[in-house]
Amino acid sequence: MRVPGLADKRLLYVTGKGGVGKSTVAIALGIAAARRGLRTIVAELTGQDRAAVAFGHADGSSGARELQLEENLFAISIEPQHALEEYLVQRAGPFGDLLAGSRTFHGFVSATPGMRELLALGKAWELAQPQRRTPGGEPYDLVIVDAAATGHGVGALKTPRTFAEIAKVGPIASQGRALDESFTDPSFTGVVAVALAEEMPVNETLSLQQRLRDELGIELAQTIVNALVPDRLGPRQAATVARAAEQAGGASPLVRVALESARSEHVRARAQRAQVQRLALGLASDPLELPYLFAPSVDRDGLDALATHLDVLL
Numbered sequence: 001m002r003v004p005g006l007a008d009k010r011l012l013y014v015t016g017k018g019g020v021g022k023s024t025v026a027i028a029l030g031i032a033a034a035r036r037g038l039r040t041i042v043a044e045l046t047g048q049d050r051a052a053v054a055f056g057h058a059d060g061s062s063g064a065r066e067l068q069l070e071e072n073l074f075a076i077s078i079e080p081q082h083a084l085e086e087y088l089v090q091r092a093g094p095f096g097d098l099l100a101g102s103r104t105f106h107g108f109v110s111a112t113p114g115m116r117e118l119l120a121l122g123k124a125w126e127l128a129q130p131q132r133r134t135p136g137g138e139p140y141d142l143v144i145v146d147a148a149a150t151g152h153g154v155g156a157l158k159t160p161r162t163f164a165e166i167a168k169v170g171p172i173a174s175q176g177r178a179l180d181e182s183f184t185d186p187s188f189t190g191v192v193a194v195a196l197a198e199e200m201p202v203n204e205t206l207s208l209q210q211r212l213r214d215e216l217g218i219e220l221a222q223t224i225v226n227a228l229v230p231d232r233l234g235p236r237q238a239a240t241v242a243r244a245a246e247q248a249g250g251a252s253p254l255v256r257v258a259l260e261s262a263r264s265e266h267v268r269a270r271a272q273r274a275q276v277q278r279l280a281l282g283l284a285s286d287p288l289e290l291p292y293l294f295a296p297s298v299d300r301d302g303l304d305a306l307a308t309h310l311d312v313l314l
């Protein structure tokens with residue numbers, strides 16, 4: 001019997017400590033899902049349009065439109081102001097148009113704590129609905145949200161519940177409850193944590209798991225450890241390299257550098273494996289490991305390679 005994977009959900013919320021490759025993983029997950037024939041959209045909340053850039057769009061902007069990157073794969077950069085205008089028109093028609101054009105109303109919204117997060121999440125939720133509210137909007141099989149970094153990301157997920165509790169009644173309360181129910185339903189939403197095999201990212205990932213349990217009553221759907229370097233030396237080879245490095249005083253500079261590099265990479269790989277083990281012990285599920293890509297930046301070929309590794313999660 002097939003084990004349910006991430007592709008069985010409607011929405012994946014990808015988060016992680018800054019600098020761990022969260023956006024890269026989100027895009028690669030999108031590629032993997034599209035390869036499977038799933039109509040997929042990568043929804044960026046970070047405003048950097050990395051998916052559009054990765055697929056050669058020179059202006060680097062999908063903007064508020066749903067931009068097709070390739071077959072079955074789309075991207076959108078969710079702008080809270082545009083999401084607000086869209087919501088107002090959907091809910092209030094012509095009166096919504098008047099509010100959308102009001103500077104005073106926009107100022108009020110901007111000054112309301114958490115409102116931008118609520119609007120952005122509301123748009124991501126709308127994209128994941130089997131029947132879209134956006135006129136002419138076609139449904140997606142999977143929405144992958146490139147969310148904010150870990151600490152802010154959890155706070156954003158709590159925003160719908162907070163607004164529902166404050167408002168109690170009315171459209172904001174109703175919308176907040178609908179979003180909260182979807183984001184805390186494991187059959188609808190999966191929170192995916194991306195980490196590096198280093199002490200601080202591992203600590204933050206374990207903290208994220210606890211915060212999700214304590215504050216939202218949910219579990220991590222999956223953890224992905226990014227950029228693991230290969231350990232090419234076994235114990236005997238490592239000992240041989242270490243002895244050679246210690247005795248290389250009379251060797252050429254090139255030989256000394258090569259030996260030190262080999263020893264350094266082995267030490268780094270061992271340290272990474274220790275952190276992966278520490279993470280696995282603290283998680284409810286085993287993390288998926290992604291290889292380090294020996295390139296100045298992750299290009300399209302690199303994304304395709306990562307997508308191949310990530311396919312097993314779907």
